[in-house]
Amino acid sequence: MAKLAFNISMSLDGFIAGPDPSEADPLGKGGEQLHEWAFGLKAWREPHGRDGGEENESTPVFEELWGNAGASVMGRNMFGGDGPWGDDPWNGWWGDDPPFEMPVFVITHHEREPLVLADTTFTFVTDGIQSALDQAKDAAGDKDVALGGGADVAQQYLAAGLIDTMQIHLVPVLLGRGTRLFDNLSGTDFGLEETRVIEAPGVTHLSFRVR
């Protein structure tokens, strides 16, 4: 049975995006710092058509993120918001060749036909997180389902007890403002078991099993 594996980069003060995200700056002010550990890797740069980059302790962590995943779920904001869908459809923030290269299920309130961009198919799910997870598990086969964000969808999956494993890429910056990952979780009751800690340049990768 496919597991739901949640992965996200977070600042030490708990933010996964800076304030005031926009199409030009989807990660919000200062939010790019949270992903620099990945942007500097050869393993990230090569599939994005860029030269250079380094190999370090983050390389195997980055490679297993996508290697284990057969499908993905995300919230509409991570896809790119609802946008001006219509004659001139908005295809999200990921360009013509999104890096997912697997079925992606976008949780939204707006019905829309599936969107195929190169090797990635976005399916828009309007009947909730459980439905999106069920569809993603079917699509994932014997691989896992990856959950990346945003915060609102991650909080819904956490509160519902549907997440099996969680990996926080903890970045030593303080953003001060933005979108908090762990919010609106008052009253949830579950335990975490830390299963792995990997120290790497500019990031500490913390893995947990969610009970």
Place this chain on the structure above:
Amino acid sequence: MAKLAFNISMSLDGFIAGPDPSEADPLGKGGEQLHEWAFGLKAWREPHGRDGGEENESTPVFEELWGNAGASVMGRNMFGGDGPWGDDPWNGWWGDDPPFEMPVFVITHHEREPLVLADTTFTFVTDGIQSALDQAKDAAGDKDVALGGGADVAQQYLAAGLIDTMQIHLVPVLLGRGTRLFDNLSGTDFGLEETRVIEAPGVTHLSFRVR
């Protein structure tokens, strides 16, 4: 010159105390979990007159916390609140033989004569965080000044750029509610350099230099 070294235990979701702290439950609901990594150590139990306890990767971390400190600063809530000071003075949450065994400077709005309890002297400072730090540095000699909490005082020292090193004992629990460490810091601008990561049972010790 003595450095200001900030040390604190924090849940993965960023809380340093649970909700509804009281004299009977000063760490708030669920807050004790944040300190279990220390309570289980022989190095904690022995000076508290308790048998048993283990030695593990946290032992040297715990020992250096106090070994490097020549004085301490804390907020009034960490001391124990203002209490019913008067004929029946309130001596805080730390009992007749507080574990500090060094000069402690308590930042408060209420003037009070110094309080000597066994080997610990509490001096009450009413003219702000800089004054408390200056007095603590004088008292510390060639050792460091330890800052432990609470959140409000830590936030004031962080925002003022007065903290030299920070160690977060990150505990893999989600409290959901309580007192956040990193709050009210919007607009502060400083960098962190991660200098050490130690994985230990039930806690990850993350050390930073604050720039």
